[in-house]
Amino acid sequence: MKAIRSAIVAAALLCRAAIVFAQDSSEPSVQSVLDAARAKYWQDKAPDGSDLPSDVAPPEASDGARARNQVPYTPIIISFVPGISFPFGYYDASIVGGAIGNLVRDVSGVAGAGVFTISRDLRGVQGAGIFNIAREVEGVQDAGVFNLVDRDVTGLQGAGVFNIVRGKVTGIQAAGLFNISGKLLAPVQAAGLFNIADEVRGFQAAGTFNIAGNVAGGQAAGVFNKADRVAGLQVGLVNVAGHIDGVQIGLVNIAGNGVGSLGLTYEPASDFAYLHWQTGTPALYTVAGIGAPSGDWLRDYTGFVASFGLGSRAHCFGLNVDLDVSAEEAIGSLPYSSIDKSDWSAWEGWSMMRPYPSARLMLGLPLARHFQVVGGVKADIDADSLGNRVPESLKRGSGWRGALFGEGFTVWPEWFFGVKI
DSSP, rough: HHHHHHHHHHHHHHHHHHHHHHHHHOOOOOOHHHHHHHHHHHHHTTTTTTTOOOTSSOGGGGGGHHTOOOOEEEEEEEEETTTEEESOOOOOEEEEEEEEEEEOOEEEEEEEESSHHHHSEEEEEEESEEEEEEEEEEEEEEEESEEEEEEEEEEEEESEEEEEEEEOOOOOOOOSSEEEEEESSEEEEESSSSEEEEEEEEEEEOOOOOOOEEEEEEEEEEEEEEEEEEEEEEEEEEEEEEEEEEEEEEEEETTTSSEEEEEEEEETTTTTTEEEEEOOOOEEEEEEEEEEEEEGGOOOOOOOEEEEEEEEEEEEEEEEEEEEEEEEEEESOOOGOOOOOTOGGOOOOOHHHOOOEEEEEEHHEEEEEEEEEEEEEEEEEETTTTTTTTGGGGGGGGOOOEEEETTTEEEEEEEEEEEEE
């Protein structure tokens, strides 16, 4: 055991000595790189040496800084342990392999190791069993656990657990748990758990949630999507957007410019009162409602009907114009006493449901930020092939007969008015 411990300590000291030697002989310090970059910037702006800051060397004195920023090139590096490699030192390279890990500067080709790879700029493929670290990547970066990139990724970044990019991603970013990036300019950002990005131009997909600043494309999550501004699609159980030009599909949809209201309407001819909830975007919203004769609301539920559908909103002359289509069902006469709580699928009421189509055109006049007076027409439809399904209590006046694509139908229209908040 003592011999093993001594061997490990000796290897660690040898690695440290190799790294120090590489840094002393060829690897620039962080300060020297920053100084060289700053000097190059000012010298490009003033090649004759005029107007340079006092702490920036004139052009003829900058060769030393350039020399310190250069390292030798070798086609192939074989690394045994970090800091011990053949050839020995700090290089730019085309092919880099390591049993445990490798540390190089720029790679134009392939870098791989059993545990990790660390490089500055990568043009090609970087792969490791545990993790990869790079300043910038153009190509493919793949790791068993995670990838870290300080600037940008152009290409494919894949990891078993997570990816983190401080700059932008142009391409595909995929991880088993989560992705975090500055800007996503990519076809796909996919993760098993979540994605976070400042800006997305592509598609985010996650098993749990997506969070982004601006999205041009779409977000899809098993639970939750959130974005400041969306031009495209959000699909999830809960969708939240500050502003959306597109469609939200989910159980709860919230948008700063969206459709979200609770409305109460009344049909004088049938004496039906309806309560409707609208949620979604102007392009596509969901609507759910329940209605009954006005006297039944406080007496019993035998005359109740329920509906669920989709709609779209337009704006015209200061009015909100809503058009929605729903499936409506008389629910008051269903046998609720026969419900078996241990087996809902066995309830005989499922086979007794006979839904019928219903359409509604509604005009809304906003009188305050969260208040509208509304009015319009609702049409319940009996299709000949389905039989008479519209409840008799909703058939007032003369129905209108018609046919479409060989299918005969009867429309029962009713005028209504009400309010929405």
